[in-house]
Amino acid sequence: MAKITGAQMIIKCLKEEGVEVIFGYPGGKVIPLYDALFDSDIKHILVRHEQGAAHAADGYARVTGKTGVCIATSGPGATNLVTGIANAYMDSIPMVAITGQVSRAQIGTDAFQEADITGIVAPVTKHDYLVKDVRELPKVIKEAFKVASTGRPGPVLIDIPLDVTTDLIDENFKVEINLPGYKPTIKGNLKQVKQAAKRIAESKKPVIFAGGGIISSGASDVLKKFVKIAKIPVITSLLGMGSFPEDNQLSLSMAGMHGTKYANLTFTEADLIVAIGVRFDDRVTGKLSEFAPNAEIIHIDIDPAEIGKNVKVLIPIVGDAKIVLTDLKNEYENYIEKKGIPDRKDWLTRIKYLKNAYPLKYDRNSSKIKPAYVIEKIYELTGGDAIICTEVGQNQMWAAQFYKFTQPRTLVSSGGLGTMGFGLPAAIGAKIGRPDKTVIDIAGDGSIQMVSQELSTAVTNKINIKIMLLNNGYLGMVRQWQEFFFKRRYSQTCIHNCVDFVKLVEAYGGVGISVKKKEEVEGAIKEALGINNVVLVDFWIDKEENVYPMVAPGSPISEMLESEMLEGV
Amino acid sequence: MGHIISVLVENKAGVLAKISGLFSRRGFNIESLAVGPTDDEKISRITLEVNAEEHSIEQIIKQLYKLINVIKIQELNPSNIVERELVLIKLSADSKARPEILEIVNVFRANIVDVARKSLMVEITGNSTKVRALEDLLRPFGILELVRTGKIACSRGSKD
Ligand SMILES: Cc1ncc(C[n+]2csc(CCOP(=O)(O)OP(=O)(O)O)c2C)c(N)n1
Numbered sequence: 001m002a003k004i005t006g007a008q009m010i011i012k013c014l015k016e017e018g019v020e021v022i023f024g025y026p027g028g029k030v031i032p033l034y035d036a037l038f039d040s041d042i043k044h045i046l047v048r049h050e051q052g053a054a055h056a057a058d059g060y061a062r063v064t065g066k067t068g069v070c071i072a073t074s075g076p077g078a079t080n081l082v083t084g085i086a087n088a089y090m091d092s093i094p095m096v097a098i099t100g101q102v103s104r105a106q107i108g109t110d111a112f113q114e115a116d117i118t119g120i121v122a123p124v125t126k127h128d129y130l131v132k133d134v135r136e137l138p139k140v141i142k143e144a145f146k147v148a149s150t151g152r153p154g155p156v157l158i159d160i161p162l163d164v165t166t167d168l169i170d171e172n173f174k175v176e177i178n179l180p181g182y183k184p185t186i187k188g189n190l191k192q193v194k195q196a197a198k199r200i201a202e203s204k205k206p207v208i209f210a211g212g213g214i215i216s217s218g219a220s221d222v223l224k225k226f227v228k229i230a231k232i233p234v235i236t237s238l239l240g241m242g243s244f245p246e247d248n249q250l251s252l253s254m255a256g257m258h259g260t261k262y263a264n265l266t267f268t269e270a271d272l273i274v275a276i277g278v279r280f281d282d283r284v285t286g287k288l289s290e291f292a293p294n295a296e297i298i299h300i301d302i303d304p305a306e307i308g309k310n311v312k313v314l315i316p317i318v319g320d321a322k323i324v325l326t327d328l329k330n331e332y333e334n335y336i337e338k339k340g341i342p343d344r345k346d347w348l349t350r351i352k353y354l355k356n357a358y359p360l361k362y363d364r365n366s367s368k369i370k371p372a373y374v375i376e377k378i379y380e381l382t383g384g385d386a387i388i389c390t391e392v393g394q395n396q397m398w399a400a401q402f403y404k405f406t407q408p409r410t411l412v413s414s415g416g417l418g419t420m421g422f423g424l425p426a427a428i429g430a431k432i433g434r435p436d437k438t439v440i441d442i443a444g445d446g447s448i449q450m451v452s453q454e455l456s457t458a459v460t461n462k463i464n465i466k467i468m469l470l471n472n473g474y475l476g477m478v479r480q481w482q483e484f485f486f487k488r489r490y491s492q493t494c495i496h497n498c499v500d501f502v503k504l505v506e507a508y509g510g511v512g513i514s515v516k517k518k519e520e521v522e523g524a525i526k527e528a529l530g531i532n533n534v535v536l537v538d539f540w541i542d543k544e545e546n547v548y549p550m551v552a553p554g555s556p557i558s559e560m561l562e563s564e565m566l567e568g569v
Numbered sequence: 570m571g572h573i574i575s576v577l578v579e580n581k582a583g584v585l586a587k588i589s590g591l592f593s594r595r596g597f598n599i600e601s602l603a604v605g606p607t608d609d610e611k612i613s614r615i616t617l618e619v620n621a622e623e624h625s626i627e628q629i630i631k632q633l634y635k636l637i638n639v640i641k642i643q644e645l646n647p648s649n650i651v652e653r654e655l656v657l658i659k660l661s662a663d664s665k666a667r668p669e670i671l672e673i674v675n676v677f678r679a680n681i682v683d684v685a686r687k688s689l690m691v692e693i694t695g696n697s698t699k700v701r702a703l704e705d706l707l708r709p710f711g712i713l714e715l716v717r718t719g720k721i722a723c724s725r726g727s728k729d
């Protein structure tokens with residue numbers, strides 16, 4: 001049988017897993033791997049920093065549903081991946097990260113560029129492997145993709161010593177995978193599902209709380225069907241945005257710290273929450289002891305550890321969101337067929353009232369460029385059909401509030417870890433995954449500077465993403481907290497005029513557009529969307545604009561700060 | 570509250586570190602730990618004793634299940650188990666003290682496993698109450714060194 005190197009085997013296995021693109025950065029311990037890649041038709045995107053590789057793989061995974069793959073060398077290459085891996089872990093994104101390692105005999109000797117990367121990432125990966133024998137490679141790679149992409153998805157790291165990549169192995173060598181401890185529960189317990197259907201039908205004031213689990217399991221269509229039958233309003237988490245169309249009258253958009261007031265009030269008034277693929281993060285629940293005081297909770301999640309973690313649950317259902325929701329829809333239909341359709345008129349009237357009474361708002365008449373205005377224009381001019389990536393901070397919240405997400409996998413945002421610098425590389429990955437789509441990074445001036453070198457990755461690879469920079473000259477979200485809770489003492493949050501972003505993107509070969517007047521906003525967005533290159537539009541927005549409404553940390557979500565209270569607008 | 574948790578894992582490098590990491594990141598100290606292969610050498614049993622609130626233990630067990638190499642977890646009910654630890658106690662013991670020590674050791678059905686001119690070594694197996702009682706009685710003679718294994722435990726056969 002023909003022999004190949006470990007490195008060639010890795011590429012062969014990646015091909016077998018259907019990998020089409022890898023985001024990475026070479027170095028001493030992965031030269032053989034990159035040499036094998038040289039002969040392969042797998043596309044490789046050379047980033048400018050390994051964090052960018054992990055985020056790009058993450059963005060690619062979020063928009064395609066496939067497993068994102070990134071590669072880094074040992075030591076600093078591997079440690080540079082860590083933020084991106086942790087980010088994917090917190091948001092349950094399927095990813096396989098491959099790192100080079102020093103040769104087996106050198107492990108544990110503090111060899112040049114050695115880092116105990118499996119030890120470092122253990123708490124932020126679903127699983128990790130250190131490959132000690134070339135014959136383990138086929139099995140490990142197969143297992144890694146299986147673990148990353150099934151159950152509750154997440155990142156898996158494979159650490160491969162240099163000499164394992166140069167050892168020889170039979171081309172067709174195979175070992176069956178063996179994961180005796182890994183059996184995710186997919187099908188929900190039907191008895192519980194029946195109980196849930198009954199409880200939902202009996203509820204006077206039910207609300208659905210839809211999370212990222214709906215998107216990762218592809219349950220959006222079933223959710224829509226169920227809602228149509230059951231007439232229940234839907235609140236989403238940040239990661240759940242797009243799982244239910246926001247232009248539907250039963251959509252209450254996002255709840256939580258910067259959610260809509262009507263979503264938060266709906267939670268507070270509801271007598272039943274049907275939570276699907278969400279984990280009741282503290283940014284959603286606010287003060288936990290006062291969260292949804294009148295509601296019982298049905299919690300559907302593929303990860304049993306999420307159920308009962310933060311809130312008390314009446315009916316737990318462990319299983320895949322799509323499969324459980326399909327069963328639930330059927331059981332619900334059976335139930336109401338026998339017992340009649342529940343009367344939800346009062347509740348739906350109340351929901352309608354709340355939506356009308358507490359809309360999201362901003363000062364539309366201001367002559368300054370309001371960030372909400374920019375986002376609304378982006379929504380209009382893209383017909384709501386773009387993929388929106390965000391950075392972290394106010395920009396992220398404005399994007400979530402004012403862009404209407406109507407399809408799954410169209411919002412790419414760092415929810416759990418809140419990683420500044422995620423948006424730009426994630427947009428690169430998203431555009432590679434969905435070249436047919438307009439991909440926009442709604443950026444902040446602070447965040448983008450954490451990764452601005454990736455502009456080079458985008459331009460050189462002709463990944464024509466559009467960056468809409470909401471430039472307020474501040475680390476705005478932190479400044480907002482300082483304004484509200486620290487007597488306007490803006491300690492270390494002012495970054496006014498620190499760089500000319502237009503020149504910066506031009507230096508990389510992209511196009512920069514500066515927008516300093518409200519009248520120019522629309523034209524600039526149109527222009528940017530029409531240019532066949534990477535474009536950064538630098539919007540000089542109202543510097544001290546705040547994100548409203550806001551739940552102060554430690555407060556119940558029913559108590560929201562609003563612009564009128566604080567600014568008399 | 571002390572909880573005894575018995576975990577079956579794949580016998581592989583790094584598994585123990587991951588398990589102990591789940592405890593340490595929550596600030597829980599592992600009071601006692603014993604690891605060894607089962608009748609199937611590919612599978613090891615880890616027996617842990619931890620002090621933690623009921624709710625935290627539940628959450629930790631769920632998190633333990635998420636580790637890919639963990640096969641099975643049991644929280645053992647202290648009233649229905651056989652629990653053992655083994656302790657070696659090196660005592661300073663001249664010829665005058667020996668008869669009294671021997672008497673105590675006999676009562677506890679412990680063993681003398683080493684005798685030197687100025688010291689003795691006692692071996693005892695039993696549950697922690699028994700071991701502690703012996704330790705207390707021997708302390709006045711002067712304990713030079715005490716080595717204990719982690720606790721192991723096995724649930725009793727069903728009575729029906
Ligand atoms: C890597 C990282 N460091 C620090 C923070 C804390 N943080 C959250 S928002 C924010 C400000 C973000 O500033 P910018 O990107 O300009 O966005 P803006 O809020 O102004 O829209 C900071 C510093 C973070 N989330 N991530």
Ligand SMILES: [Mg+2]
Nearest residue numbers: 444445474476
């Ligand atoms: Mg800013």
